Amino acid sequence: MNTQRRVGGAEASPAPSRRRVLGAAIAASSIEWYDFLIYGVAATLVIHSHFFPEVSSTAGVLAAFATFAVGFAGRPIGAALFGHIGDRLGRKPALLTAMFLMATCSTLIGLLPTYATIGVAAPIILVILRIAQGMAVGGHWGGATLLAVEYAPPERRAFYGALPQLGLPTGMITGTLLFLLLEEILTPGQLSLWGWRIPFLLSVVMFPVAYFVHRFIEDTPRFRQVGALLVAQVGVGAMFGPAQTMLAQMFPPEVRYSGASLGYQIANILGGGLAPLIMTALLAATGTTLAVSGYVAAACVLALIPLSLATIVRTRRRSSRQDDHAAVIENAR
Template sequence: MSGVSGTEPSAKQRRTAALASAVGTTIEWYDFFIYGLAAGLVFNVVFFPESDPLVGILLAFGTFAVGYIGRPVGALIFGHYGDRIGRKSALVTTMMIMGICTALIGLLPSYASIGVWAPLLLMILRIAQGIAIAGEWGGAVLLAVEYAPRNRRGLYGSWPQIGVPVGLVLSTGVFAVLTLSTTHEQMLAWGWRIPFLFSVVLIVVGLAIRLKLMDSPAFRELKDSGEVAKAPLKELMKTPKTPILLAMGTKWAEGVAFNTWAVFSVSYLTAQQGMTEDSVLIAVTIAAVFGVFFIPLWGLTSDIVGRARVYGVGSVVLALVAFPSFFLFETGSFLVVTLVLIVVFGIAYPLMFAPQGALYSELFDARVRYSGISVVFQFASIVSSGLTPMILTFLLIRGGESPWLICLYIAVVATITTVCLYGLRNKLVYTDEGPRPGSTDLSPAAETPVSEAR
């Protein structure tokens, strides 16, 4: 099948779908990231004031990890919903859930006001955030990839990923402005609430854009032909498990890389190296800006040389840069730290993140694709992303506040991911000739694709 009722999307429709997926993920990741920043800078005092500073950070990162526990639930719910009802409907629902939860976090009373109920309510809202973001990623990726020409899936699939650094730029930028314009006491009292409440405005904008979109060509084709899966998850479980497990292994290094450089580094550089909060946030923001440009570049590169090659280079680089990066962090110099973050987070990390959407999409038939990529990404995220700040903080404590155990952990994870990539090379459903027999094509374009399994 090559089209939707005999028609292919225009170039304008493809660009609109890619842009809409990027705008939507930007808003959702903004909501998700402001929590991570607040966990490292504020929540250890506002919600866990009776702990000593380092343990307080560990507890705050514990609630950060709880958001990832909700992700498998979201993957199952919205994977089923997205494969049965449509990509667009699932995306509108996830955005509404995320917006409501983020605003409620901004209105939560502190530990000083309601005691233990404060962290408990925080945890519940964080789980709901995790459920929403789990459904968001899969739908946004498919909206872009299923609209893309065959030979540009890597590029189009990278557009939703751009939402991550842009969302990070917005969130760290807002926090940087607040730390510069308020005193520490004001920040703890009310300043931290502003980024959470501001998300209401962004959600309204995002919903307005998404409600105007048509569903992806691949899903409309399934719907028109009456081939929509009645039980997507059940069908998914009948497919070979090896590609799913290997894909989860490839997610590990990417999740560790992001949470090391974008989340953990903020608290590490402020608490351990004595840098100011605003200077660290500015450094992370600058690095994220570089990611906005390198993500589509590496996505396009994956269309030319292959997903696995680009992803694998990123994994190897992660292992190589860990020790020198933390060594340079010890200088406490704003310029040095900024340059390090630009290299490791703005340039190297996108090598893995950019081709990820297309790589995972090419593993599954359209009938179960939303469920498939959501299960891979979100189940793997529990360990690869959600637990990373806690693991790194624990390793820092066990290492006598020296980062050597952290660097060793990163190197081991990167090695595992590289091995999984090697095993995944020939497991893709889509080849140079298009989809294998019995598969529904990712996109309706007739172009001959560049090899996806090199």
């Protein structure tokens, strides 16, 4: 018996398929963010001493956080590249490629020789891998979100679109707890020598998740039916749901994957990638956390400017659509 139904002229997926897709999207997003963010924890513990030993301790931490920021610089590149793939070939190929790229880069970081072994090549390779990680995150964000949204029943698209964003705090908490656990069970010497590599090497779990997506999940019903993707509104929900909704409404459907992903990733360079570097520099220069608090407050105030402009643009577009609709009705009379 055919368990699928038609919704709004499109064939909706059965509940089991939707649950698989949502579970896979959340798992992939959690692991992806775990892979990307564990570097920030490692940077404060060991990265600076293993890859930037020729500078002072403070300068080494700053250099390590600079490589953390470099990862954010790769995110717009990944958003543009994988957004194009997602808009032309489907959500699934873009998502799978981003997942494999992230898992490969994280595993290689875990295996990377240090400065003491291969010299200046070590930080150079580290920077390259961080850029590639950023590209993977830039491509994965839109793929996981839109895969979930486009499989969702129309009345629950906001909820489905918000859930994959829980991967960010899940990945961050998991990575932090893992390092705390390693600090408890290993000696400082063991953690510095080889223990820090364990969280990166555990990234291999991404490969089974990617295989599950490849083997058991088809591309979104809407993409398979119409070719040009008509993405539903990204939902309001937990964590980044409101930002998704705003971004989704700012771009036409045929370029929404690319536009929403690229805009989100560019914003994260300033809002996220440079934050640890700036905060560390402010704390070192002033010796007080008030400077860090001032930086956060200033960033919040600056965020109000584009938010206000986006609201004005949306209001004007809505007014224009209403005028066009009224003109069509009047001509029909």
